[in-house]
Amino acid sequence: MSNEYGLRKRSHRKWVAGLTLMLSLMLVLSGCGVGKDDKGGSNGEGGKITLKMMHLWPEGSSAQQSKLVTQIIDQYQKDHPNVVIQQEVLENEQYKNKLKVLSASNELPDIGITWAAGFMEPYVKGGLFTPMDDLLNGSKLKDKFVPGTTEAYALNGKTYALPIELNISPIYYNKAIFQKYNLKVPTTFDEFKQVVKTLADHGVAPIALGNKDRWTGSLWYMYLADRIAGNETLKKAIDGSGSFDDPGLIQAASEIQTLVDMNAFNKGFNGLSNDEGKSEFMNDKAAMYLMGTWELPNFTTNPAIPQAFKDQIGFFKFPMVAGGKGNVDSWVGGPGVGLFVSENSKVKEEAKTFVEYFVVKWGEQSVTQAGVIPATKVDTSKGNLPKLYVDLLNELNQASSITLFADVQMKPNAAQVHLNMIQALFGKAVTPQQFADQHKAAIQKEN
């Protein structure tokens, strides 16, 4: 009896102990979620300040940029022993998604990356980014930016982020392939089509394109629209003061379909991501690739890519279309990403100081170390810069206009319609007229 009683008692105790353990575990677990300060910037032990920074240069796909960020952070921490900077790194698409989720729960990192104009607008209107005008007019950054770059980050007279990249989009081409088929760099769209035809006839993919990402195809449409209808017409159509019904813009859409019919793009482009499309170009399988200058490291400084390949890459400007209103020095591009500081950050001032430092250092080092064009002015006399890089920098200085990428300019909803329509246009699922109609409807709805 006593034995049985003892057993029962012991098992009873065991159950209670188990329960207590489970409950305390629950408390600990839930405590992890709620209690921890996810907003960062807590004044930790020993008066150390932690700054959280979220960015989109993973070591794998953006090796040079990633190295540079870490270098700048290390240096800053050395100079400011009371500051600790935590990096959170995500890949582009994931970054955009996480930013939205964090915004909805009001838990943005102290410092993060944003795109300009329409992309930034909801965040600014939601009061999540802090104005940076004091930095912009401060001693370290005044007049340091290339004119026109910070404007893209301004809303209602205040600047909400500081750009760190400036991009234009040339057509990169493989000189070896061009030589093999006796091709010259085209200056008019007719010559361009001739090049396309020759390459397609020989079974070489003329243009590398991964249009699953859709903004990649948008670049082609934007250039054709710019060359045929002129950049003012395009700009007005996008901001709603003009219309996508403009015959020039419709012609641009139908030229896209002409190119598709000519097999100008690699096979299956609508199902391939930009990276997959790009690999056609990087593997010498496609002759041309239209992309922003953020790709420059791959053609200049990136040690992972063979020098022989880098040497055979050149670029040309998007050709002129006969009878078009565009200017050959007009580019599609604009400031790439910029740094914002969260309005709700507990260490706003420290975060701003770091951003200022970061922009200055990035401007000095990104050229030589990462091969990226910063938004701050570049002194080309210093250092031994790759020729491709210097040439593009010169083009940038001569640019007559830079039209910001359509999906960044437009508000989120219209941008999605634009991107979907781009894929439909390339896939010949819509006519140029339907393409225009859908744009009109979407832009009217947002305004």
Add this chain to the structure above:
Amino acid sequence: MEKVMSNKIVIALYVLPSLLLLLTVIYVPIVLTAYYGLNQWNGIGSMTFVGLDNYQRLFTDTAFWQSAWHSLLLALFSGVSLIGYLVIAMILSGKIKGANLLRKIYLIPMLLSSVAIAQLWLKIYHPTNGVLNSLLTSVGVHNPPEWLANPSLVLPALFIPIIWQYAGFYILIYYAGLKNIPETLVEAARIDGASAWQIATRIKLPLLREVINVTIILSIVGSLKYFDLIYVMTDGGPNGASEVMASYMYHQAFRSFDFGYGSATAFALLFICLVATWLIRKATASSDTIQYS
């Protein structure tokens, strides 16, 4: 021991952890989603209450109905493929050579994450370097299809990896169900001169009925809310040709900054899944339960 288990407080304590989890992780979000669905909200700023506007919009939104149609197609397709799984499980549960090895082969896709499977099949479907098209070219097909870029091929092309992904799961369930059937029944039938076909259809199938009902519900509801592989492989493209309800909801909420509408879509999805479950249960309910002995 029994005394402890009959103590109401102890029962409550046992239920509490999972109840708390269920409430905070499942039910509260459902209620919140329903509420967001009644608002116009971009996910960041302030919400504007708009009543049932979002739901009205849903009814006239052709893109949503198109994605719902795709989800339904997937549900039908996976429903039909259950037959294939069942046949395979029956064969495997019979005494055939190599059944053990085959079972493992069918199970492998279950061990891979969806993203890994997506990457694998992206390689297979690559328009020029892919295994599939290389194979087709080598047997003399001049213009092999662009699987994921062709709007009329993309859905079947996505269904195949999905079927492949879940094959092991369902085969395992059926296999377990079949193993539960007492050998004596089969033995008795065999002595009475029943053929393999008769044993399968007259004995095994009826006894497996409950299991089959469960798998039908699992596969159809799972298909209706399916998301991951499609998101990674095509992101709903080209031009919405592979958009399903879950990806449509995601695109509305997170890409177009239309949280209110996205939430309404999510709630509609939940509703459709519930209705589907209810319908299947109605359709498969039977009055007579079969006993083994």
